Amino acid sequence: MTLRSVVVVGGGLAGVSTASELRKRGYDGRITVLERGGVPYDRPPLSKSYLDGSKNEKDIALQPEPWYDDHDIDLRLHTEVESLRASEGCVVLGDGIALPCDRVVLATGGSAARPSIPGADDSRVHVLRTTEDADRLRAALDGGKRLLVVGAGLIGAEAAATALALGCDVSLVDPVARPLEGVVGRGLAEWLHSLHTSHGSTVIEGGIAEFGDSVAGLEAVLTDGHIIGPFDAVLLGVGMRPETRLATTSGLLVEGGVVVDEAQRTSNPAILAVGDPTRRTVDGLLRPRAEHWEAAQLDGARAASQITGTVPPVEGAPWFWSDRYGRHVEVVGKPTDGDTAVVRGEFGSRSFSVLGLRGGVVVGAASVDDPTTIRAARRLIDRRTPVEASSLEDPNTDLRKMLRGLGGDNGSEKS
Amino acid sequence: MSEGVRLASIDAIAVGEGVKIDRSVAGTADDIALLRDDDGQVYALDDTCTHETASLSDGWVEDGFVECPMHSSKFCLRNGEVSGLPATKDACPHRVEVRDGEIYIFPGEAP
Numbered sequence: 001m002t003l004r005s006v007v008v009v010g011g012g013l014a015g016v017s018t019a020s021e022l023r024k025r026g027y028d029g030r031i032t033v034l035e036r037g038g039v040p041y042d043r044p045p046l047s048k049s050y051l052d053g054s055k056n057e058k059d060i061a062l063q064p065e066p067w068y069d070d071h072d073i074d075l076r077l078h079t080e081v082e083s084l085r086a087s088e089g090c091v092v093l094g095d096g097i098a099l100p101c102d103r104v105v106l107a108t109g110g111s112a113a114r115p116s117i118p119g120a121d122d123s124r125v126h127v128l129r130t131t132e133d134a135d136r137l138r139a140a141l142d143g144g145k146r147l148l149v150v151g152a153g154l155i156g157a158e159a160a161a162t163a164l165a166l167g168c169d170v171s172l173v174d175p176v177a178r179p180l181e182g183v184v185g186r187g188l189a190e191w192l193h194s195l196h197t198s199h200g201s202t203v204i205e206g207g208i209a210e211f212g213d214s215v216a217g218l219e220a221v222l223t224d225g226h227i228i229g230p231f232d233a234v235l236l237g238v239g240m241r242p243e244t245r246l247a248t249t250s251g252l253l254v255e256g257g258v259v260v261d262e263a264q265r266t267s268n269p270a271i272l273a274v275g276d277p278t279r280r281t282v283d284g285l286l287r288p289r290a291e292h293w294e295a296a297q298l299d300g301a302r303a304a305s306q307i308t309g310t311v312p313p314v315e316g317a318p319w320f321w322s323d324r325y326g327r328h329v330e331v332v333g334k335p336t337d338g339d340t341a342v343v344r345g346e347f348g349s350r351s352f353s354v355l356g357l358r359g360g361v362v363v364g365a366a367s368v369d370d371p372t373t374i375r376a377a378r379r380l381i382d383r384r385t386p387v388e389a390s391s392l393e394d395p396n397t398d399l400r401k402m403l404r405g406l407g408g409d410n411g412s413e414k415s
Numbered sequence: 416m417s418e419g420v421r422l423a424s425i426d427a428i429a430v431g432e433g434v435k436i437d438r439s440v441a442g443t444a445d446d447i448a449l450l451r452d453d454d455g456q457v458y459a460l461d462d463t464c465t466h467e468t469a470s471l472s473d474g475w476v477e478d479g480f481v482e483c484p485m486h487s488s489k490f491c492l493r494n495g496e497v498s499g500l501p502a503t504k505d506a507c508p509h510r511v512e513v514r515d516g517e518i519y520i521f522p523g524e525a526p
Contacts, residue, residue: 042501062500063503
């Protein structure tokens, strides 16, 4: 059967990547991207260069506006989807119009989680997932205000660093002493978290029981009874809520996310799903939601490969980056899966990495301003190249040469 | 100008690596990334990634592409064409000639 029409619901990275990859892979039928907001944009800058005002909405567009026409992609903005009628092969829009299609790709993203803490509905309590969220937060921080960031994961840490650079008085509260420990390991998690205090933010270990109002501003009552504050604004950086309404109402399998197979197909093969709200089944195991930038892009490529019958992208080690206080952090694979941790470069210096090895192969790496090691590690992981911890540790070992098989076990010949 | 601008000797760039040449030396609007592919060929692109501010000369060079060291957008060494987000604009390529082991570029000339 020749497919003539694909509808992508959602214009985030996963949705736009799906459309882009369909064209790259030679699909010449109709592509419609339905987006409930404005022109699709890239989210990573929302806690960094967009939040501090150095980039505007046009700068962070996922693709320049003419790109959609150039690729014959029908991008419909401010368009809601009411329901999917899979058996009839159509998508029903908010205005009741039915859009016929052969395949639907759900790229519905999600919203920032707002835990049910008393007082969290105060207008001074912010979240950060959209440009509107970022605009509101920036306006609230104008002129160097007192900000409490709840949650010291990636977005919380990035926003705290940005707010500090904007001249704010920043406090950061998290229930654990070393956020990200499960991702980067204990030592690096501790070091990354310590950047907050060394740059002048205040770090508090604790959970929030409720937010309360005082004449001086918002206060937060911690679970141990301590009161912190007052603050002018609070940012909740406590994760996302996957948007699964259409999947649920269409009777698709949803378990903490839209369940998809290796090729991004949902429990209805005419409906695929990509990006943050999905959980992929690989080798019979249901994975947690990935919720990372590159993962969303790869989902789109996989969905397009399934639809077009072309070769799917290579399954490589997952990779993400984050920035705080001018330091660029990257993680590839699962560093904490290793039985041996190897530090390359001087720990805590201008540029260094921690690599995890298991059974003589690299299983993950986390780096600070050390992009070459991450790119080498990624290839070492994917190729399962046997390596010696001692040669990885030696800064004179040229990892690029190691990968090319020239001098893999000896860097000492270099001056 | 017909002979090009001499930037470096080929031995100064290891295979699979890049070197940044200041714009004042190259006579170009941006600094120049001289990038040497696995097969030894040398290419020249504008050094600043078209996405943000990373230096492509610090990127990973392999199989005809350079991968940006910040967010891993890939650019074709031959023509600068971008093949992966977050960058959406191509990098500006410059024609390169190697004569007697010296690298010359022709700023603004398509390869």
